[in-house]
Amino acid sequence: MSLTGFEVEIQREVDGGLTTEDMTLSMGPQHPSTHGVLRFVVRADGEVMKEAIPDIGYLHRSIEKISEKVGWHGFMPYTDRVDYVAAMFCNQGWAMAAERLASIEVPKRAEYCRIIAAEFNRIQSHLLSVGSMAMDIGAYTPFIHTVREREYINDLIEELCGARLTFNYMRIGGVAWDIPPGWREKALSFLERFEPLIDEYNALISYNKIYTERLRNVAAISAQEAIDYNLVGPNLRGSGVRYDVRRDLPYSVYPELDFDVPVGSGELGTLGDCFDRYMVRMREMKESCKILRQCLAQLPQGPVIAKVARNFKPAAGDCYVRIESARGDMGWYVVSDGTAFPHRCKIRTGSFAAMSIIQKVSRNLMIADLIAVIASFDLVAPEIDR
Amino acid sequence: MQELVDSLVADGFVPGGLPLWVAYLGAMLVFGGIVVFVFILPIAGITTWVERRVAGRIQSRIGPNRTGPAGFLQWLADGIKSVLKEDIVPSAADVPLFKLAPYVVMTGFVAAFVVVPFGGPLIIADLNVGILYLTAVTALVVVGILMAGWASNNKWSLLGGIRSAAQIVSYEIPAGLSILPVVMLAGTLSMQGIIGHQGWAPWTWHVFDNPFTFFAFFILFVSALAEGNRTPFDLPEAESELVMGFATEYSGLRNLLFFMAEWGNLYVIGAVVTTLFLGGWQIPLALADHPVPRIVLQFAIFFAKAYFWVFVAVWLRWTLPRIRVDQMMIMCWKYLVPIAFVNFMGTAVWMVLFPAGVPAVRVLLSLTAAGLLVAFARRVVFHVRRALLTREELSFNPLSTARVMSRG
Incomplete structure (x- = not known):
């Protein structure tokens, strides 16, 4: 790597005894x-x-074990707590796993409601991520600006399901509530306002000279390394690997929707550096807006929840469901023994996958860079430990 | 000062038999106390309020607005709260150093005001080495910060202290090299002498004297920001990296003293650049004949100029991210020091070539600066207008914190 601009090799060995x-x-x-x-x-x-050796486990709440005690329906609110920044995806993963075990057909409108809620949640999560990234680098204002827009999404989702953070919106077989009257127009007016704001954020902070100097060439991860360490989601795509569960292993109604999968290109430095991961999130927000516009336009009529027994007992068996959460490929491995309680549930999360590579990439970085690395992986502590 | 005490002695206000030096000492303490408690501490406090209000506007929120009109008394409330808080000394700390550190920082900061020329006669002591004295005493701050970082017995504090020492010592050099052109032009180190060499009109200011001083001004401002631990150079207390840097273990009054010094230093920065480059308190003589309105006017113009740079520093803080510690060093030694040196040499050559200065260059540079300011102001107005136009009633929840007031 050639030394350009602010980059220097720091002499770490002291000569002379x-x-x-x-x-x-x-x-x-x-x-x-x-x-x-x-x-x-x-x-x-x-x-x-x-x-830098990560030490995890401070937020372990035995969520997987809880699933074995509270039953299929009862576990839904707990899934919110797996990743409270992007709770819709956990809802969706659990619902999809139960539906697959019981072979339940979800109504079309419910699928669209799910995607709309999930994509709003993705924007919300990415807004928090890019905002806190800027804050960790030392710029407070972008954080406040992104959180401001996030509040509007919170309002929208609150109107949809009554909660602002832990949504508990989805149910096995569909969603809890239909989209309320007039909500679609509000959502569209939000998108109208929000899409130009992404460019404003880019003007505000993304291409700021100090900001790019802090992020470019820091903790660069090559595509092969990213695959070896099992990175997922924006962290993987930041390294230039075009893999997105929504596109490659499509679920729900994603095959009917048209969207791009942005990947990092090393535009300001090395491929897979912190800046690439950051920009992937910025661009994914635009793609989410595109998906939302399509969903809101082609929302079909019909029921929003299938008939599911209150005493839900799926057939014995196991399944592995993958969804593209805001933090990447989220896996739900659920084993049913035919009773009203799951036999075992294992959740695989994106933040946990990213933890393993931190020790490798943090070598010979500055302490200030570790902050940027943590922020660029978009770690959410409860998701690591579950 | 001295004349005042002499006249008081002559008029018999001082008890007879008292040695003259006691009278001088008493007068100094009284006058120093007045300056500290009537001017310095309020200015530091009010700057925190200004900073929070400006930050609120920048971040599309309101800022403090509960205590007093527009939240103006917030700084008093915060100060009283800090004073009343428990003063915790960590058990593993080096107690005497830990307790002493904030006072060293405060001394370095308050002592700088000795040579700040608030107006024609309003200066505590017009030392003949004024600007040299100022750079010397403000360097005392780094001793206090290093003491705090070491004595806290906390690794984050230590890192903060070390960063601060490296940063302040490094940035003294471009700052000093940028002061030198002015000293050469004015031919004196005295603050009043430097102001006396300039006039009220912008084209007589040192900053527009020649292209080199124009750049020296900006280098001095950037270096001063770094010495004052302000964003983008707020590494010693980088909140997201070092928790609170050297002040991590401090609470209550001692913590308050650190931050008072930081915000008060902003005004010192403004005062220094105003004195050296922007004409200080100079006003057109025709404006006021009587000494009292003249002094008031001089004080007002000096305060306005100095406070403008406080505002700029606040604006920068809420706009820019923080640079990394190696980038901070590279910026100083690879960019600022050589450029400052070129400015220094360039000014010397300029003075030899044009001993009387070049009026055309002065006017041209003033116009350039005015043009830059106008362009910038137009941009600000454009953005504010656009933000107002795109404001809509977007929030649907009456209780939401994101509720945007509609226009009108």
């Missing part, structure tokens, strides 16, 4: 920018990290 010691820093679990309770044990030589 002066002995120096490494410093062990405990970053977290209470640290302003570890996005929840997440801990890193950082071995640093001054400001340069030799390694």
Whole structure:
């Protein structure tokens, strides 16, 4: 890698026999920018990290075990807590797994309602991600601006399902409530306002010189590495791998919709650096707007929930459902033994996958860069531990 | 100052038999106390309020508006709250150093006001080494910060302290090199002397004297921001990286002192650039004959000029991200120091070539600056207008925090 601009190699070895010691820093679990309770044990030589070892488990709430005790319907509110920033996807994953086990046909309108809610949730999650990325780099204003737009989405979703964060919107067989009258126009007027704002965010912060210098060439992950470490979602696409469950293993009504899968191109530095991951999220918001416009335009009439027994007992068997969550390929492996309680449920999440590569990419970065790396992976602590 | 005490002694206000130096000392303490409590502390406090209101507007929210009109008394409420809070000293801290550090920072900051020329006669001491004294005492701040970082016995504090030491010591150099052209032009280090060399009109200011001083001005401002730990150079207390940097372990009054010094320093930055480059308190003599309105006018013009740069610093803080510690060093040593040196040499050459200065260049540079300001203002107005036009009643929930008021 050639040394350009602000990049320098920092001499880490001291010549002349002066002995120096490494410093062990405990970053977290209470640290302003570890996005929840997440801990890193950082071995640093001054400001340069030799390694950062993630220490997870501070937010473990045994959600998978809870599923074995509360039954199929009863687990739905718990799925919200798997990833509270993008709860719709967890709802959807659980509902799809149960439906597949019981071979339930979901009404068309319910599928559209699900996609609309989920894509709004994706925008919401990405807004929080890009905003907090800017805040971690030290710019507070973009965070407030993105959270402002996020509030409008919260309002929309609140009108849809009564909750602003932990939605509990979907049900096995469909969704809990139909889209209320007049909601579609409000959603469209929001999109009308929001789409130009993405360009405004880019003008405000994305191409700011200091910001790009902080992000480009930092923690670059090659495509092969990203695949080896099992990165998913925007983290994988940031490395230039065009893989999106919505496109490659389509579910729900995604085959009927037309959208692009943005990937990182190394536009300002190395392919797969923090800036690429960041820009993928920015561009995905535009694609989500496109999907939402299509969904809102072709929303069919009909019921929003299939007939599902209150005492829901799917046939014995297992299934693995993959959905594209805001943090990537989310897997739900559910085993049923034919009773009213799931036998086992295993959730595979994007944030957990990203944790494994942090130790590798953080080597020889500055401490300030670790903050950028954490933010660029869009880690959500409860999703890591579940 | 001295004349005032002498006249008081002559008039018999000072008890007889008292040595003269006691009278001088007493007068100094009284006058210093007045300046500290009537001007410096309120200016630091009010700047926090200004910063929060400006930040609120920038971030499309309101900012503090509960305490007093437009939230003006918020700074008093916050100050009283901080004073009343428990002063926690970590058990593993180096207690004497830990307790002393905020006072060292505060001393460095308050001592700078000794040579700040608020108006024609309004200066505590017009030292003949004024600007040199100022750069020296403001460097005292770094000692306090380093003490705080070390004594806290906290690794984040230590990193903050080290960053601060590296940063302030490095940026002293471009700052010093940018002060030198002015000193050469004015031929004096005294603050009043430097102001006296300039006139009220923009084209007589040092900043427009020649192209080199024009750039020196910006380098001085950037370096001053770095010395004042302001964004984009707020690395020593980088909240998202070092929790709160050197101030992590501080609470209550001691924490307040650190932040008072930070916000008060903004005004010092403004005062320094105003004195050196922007004509200081100079007003057209024809405006006021009587000394009292003249002093008031001088004070007002100096305050307005200095506070404009406080506003710019606040604006920058809420606009820019923070640079990384290696980038901060590279920016100083690879860019600012060489450019500042070129400015210094360039000014010297310019003075030799054009001992009387070039009026055309002065006017041209003033017009350039005015043009830049107008273009910038037009852009701001354009964006504000556009934001107003696109504002809509978008929120559907009457309780939502995102409710946007409709126009009118």
